Amino acid sequence: xxxxAVSPNEESIxxxxxxxxxxxxxxxxILRNLLITQRYHDLSHDLxxxxxxxxxxxxTFATWASRTAGQSIRKEDVPxxxxxxxxxxxxxxxxxxxxxxxxxxxxxxxxxLDPFDLARAILAEVSSQIASGNLRVYAELTPLFARFxxxxxxxxxxxxxxxxxxxxxxxxxxxxxxxxxDLKQAFRAYGAAASCEDSALRAQLILYGNVLIGLHEQTRLxxxxxxxxxxxxxxxxxxxxxxxxxxxLHAIFRSVxxxxxxxxxxELMDDWQRIATRFLMKLQSPNGEEIPLGGxxxxxxxxxxxxxxxxxxxxxxLSKYDPDLSTTKGCAAVNWTLLADRMRFIGELFRVSQxxxxxxxxxxxxxxxxxxxxxxVPPEFSAA
Numbered sequence: 001x002x003x004x005a006v007s008p009n010e011e012s013i014x015x016x017x018x019x020x021x022x023x024x025x026x027x028x029x030i031l032r033n034l035l036i037t038q039r040y041h042d043l044s045h046d047l048x049x050x051x052x053x054x055x056x057x058x059x060t061f062a063t064w065a066s067r068t069a070g071q072s073i074r075k076e077d078v079p080x081x082x083x084x085x086x087x088x089x090x091x092x093x094x095x096x097x098x099x100x101x102x103x104x105x106x107x108x109x110x111x112x113l114d115p116f117d118l119a120r121a122i123l124a125e126v127s128s129q130i131a132s133g134n135l136r137v138y139a140e141l142t143p144l145f146a147r148f149x150x151x152x153x154x155x156x157x158x159x160x161x162x163x164x165x166x167x168x169x170x171x172x173x174x175x176x177x178x179x180x181x182d183l184k185q186a187f188r189a190y191g192a193a194a195s196c197e198d199s200a201l202r203a204q205l206i207l208y209g210n211v212l213i214g215l216h217e218q219t220r221l222x223x224x225x226x227x228x229x230x231x232x233x234x235x236x237x238x239x240x241x242x243x244x245x246x247x248x249l250h251a252i253f254r255s256v257x258x259x260x261x262x263x264x265x266x267e268l269m270d271d272w273q274r275i276a277t278r279f280l281m282k283l284q285s286p287n288g289e290e291i292p293l294g295g296x297x298x299x300x301x302x303x304x305x306x307x308x309x310x311x312x313x314x315x316x317x318l319s320k321y322d323p324d325l326s327t328t329k330g331c332a333a334v335n336w337t338l339l340a341d342r343m344r345f346i347g348e349l350f351r352v353s354q355x356x357x358x359x360x361x362x363x364x365x366x367x368x369x370x371x372x373x374x375x376x377v378p379p380e381f382s383a384a
Contacts, residue, residue, distance in 0.1 A: 016146045024139045029131040030381060033073050034372040036138045037066040037363055043142060044360060046149035050158075050194045055206045056359045057190075058213040059145055061350065066138075067363050068284040072130040072228070074381060075123045125231040133224030137217050141183075144170075148187060152194060163191035175219035182219075186212035189313075203305035203354065208314040210350045211343070218342050226337045229276055233269060270335075277336040283349075286358040293336060297328040297348055303355040318347050328352065 020039060026032040044060035051057055151166060152158050167187050173179020186209040193205035218225075231237060278294035285291055309315050309325060318325055321344040331348035333341040353359060364372075371378045 013147060013150045016150070017143055020138075020142045020146060024135060028377070029073050029127070029135075030070070031372060031375065031377050033066065033070045033131065033134055034364070034368075034377070034381060036134060037063055037070065038369060038372070039138075039142060040066055041360075041363055043145045043149065047145055047190075048360070050149055050152045051190060051206055052193075052202070053357070053360070054199075054355060055203055056210075056350075056354050056356070057206065058186075058210045058217075059141075060359045061210070061353070062137075062141075062217075063363055064284055064286060064359065066134060068282070069130050069134050070381070071284070072123075073127050073134070075120070075127050121237045122231045122234075125234050125237050126228045129224045129228035129231070133221045133228075136224070137220055140220070141213070141217070144183065144187075148190065152191065155195070158191060158195050160191075163188060166191075175216045176222075180216065182212045182216040186210075186216070200305045200308075201311065203303065204309060204311040204314050207306055207350055207354055208311060208317065210354070211314075211317060211347050214346045214350070215343060218339055218346070222339060225342075229273055229337050230269065232272060273335045273337055277333050277341075281333070281336050286361040286363075291349070293333050293345055296330065296332045297345075297352050299328050301328070301352050303351060303353070306351045306354060318351075321347060 023032060023035045023039060026035070040059050040063040044057055044063060047057045047059055148166065151162070167184040170180040170184050170187075171178065173181060175182055189205045189209035189212065193202045193209065196202040196205060227234070278292075281293035282290040283293060291297075309318070315325065321340050322331065324330065328348050331345050333345045335341050362369075368378045368381070372381075
């Protein structure tokens with residue numbers, strides 16, 4: 001039997017896919033995040049060979065979102081606003097005192113929780129949730145980006161039929177049910193943009209693809225985002241603080257802790273979600289500044305090609321989350337656990353930033369890349 005030859009292009013795709021899969025299998029969440037961030041950067045440039053280098057694609061923005069996620073994964077600090085909330089807004093010590101009173105004589109077996117100890121346990125839960133979400137989205141999306149970039153680099157291959165053949169491989173259904181319908185529409189938009197000669201329309205098609213991928217990603221991440229933001233009310237946080245005492249009492253403590261956490265959540269959850277969104281949620285940008293997710297983006301700074309939106313599908317999509325597309329006012333997320341809040345802010349961020357080529361910047365220094373590509377975490381990225 002004569003074995004069919006594998007084309008050089010197919011070989012390069014297989015090498016890329018093998019590398020992406022290898023990274024997904026890494027157990028060290030810090031090393032894995034560094035490599036995920038770098039691969040998003042690499043793929044954003046690969047996609048640019050299809051979509052053009054004058055508009056950031058979803059993977060371009062994902063590079064910096066993943067780099068920001070790395071800070072949480074590494075548990076780099078205990079924000080002062082976090083401790084202030086635990087000590088002042090939540091009146092934590094008074095609440096924990098009442099919590100201990102309910103245990104009666106068993107309270108003597110429990111350690112006294114310090115707000116900083118609790119904050120560290122909360123950060124550990126946040127780290128776990130963010131690392132899980134970072135991996136989940138990467139594992140699903142990066143192989144698709146790699147194939148799309150390789151298959152459509154050549155303009156001669158960008159026919160409607162070829163695009164439909166590509167999206168036909170994606171799963172039917174909504175993202176919340178495990179489907180990929182939004183991704184199908186996103187890659188159709190990317191495909192149309194790749195062949196579009198009208199610069200304003202092409203920018204809108206890329207934006208439409210970006211926000212559709214954003215919706216798919218944010219839907220997939222819902223449980224991780226809620227789990228990270230609601231970490232102060234997670235039973236596992238109090239387990240990390242050693243609140244279970246002797247093993248033979250675990251069942252009793254577990255029941256009491258579960259009830260205590262429910263009381264804390266009922267009293268504090270809404271306030272906490274809003275405070276955390278306003279003061280703690282930030283996105284690291286290429287220029288070193290942090291973009292607060294709980295604040296409006298600067299007014300009057302829409303990408304010039306995206307100031308007037310004419311693509312009906314794009315206008316309809318964005319209007320579901322933002323009632324006034326003429327301004328960035330009101331785009332701030334109030335509660336980051338709500339999908340609609342996240343999509344309102346993300347849509348405006350993409351629209352404002354799409355032609356800012358600094359988002360294509362390399363996220364790491366050469367020496368840092370050399371280290372983590374060789375399987376070593378640079379000292380400056382070691383866990384706190």
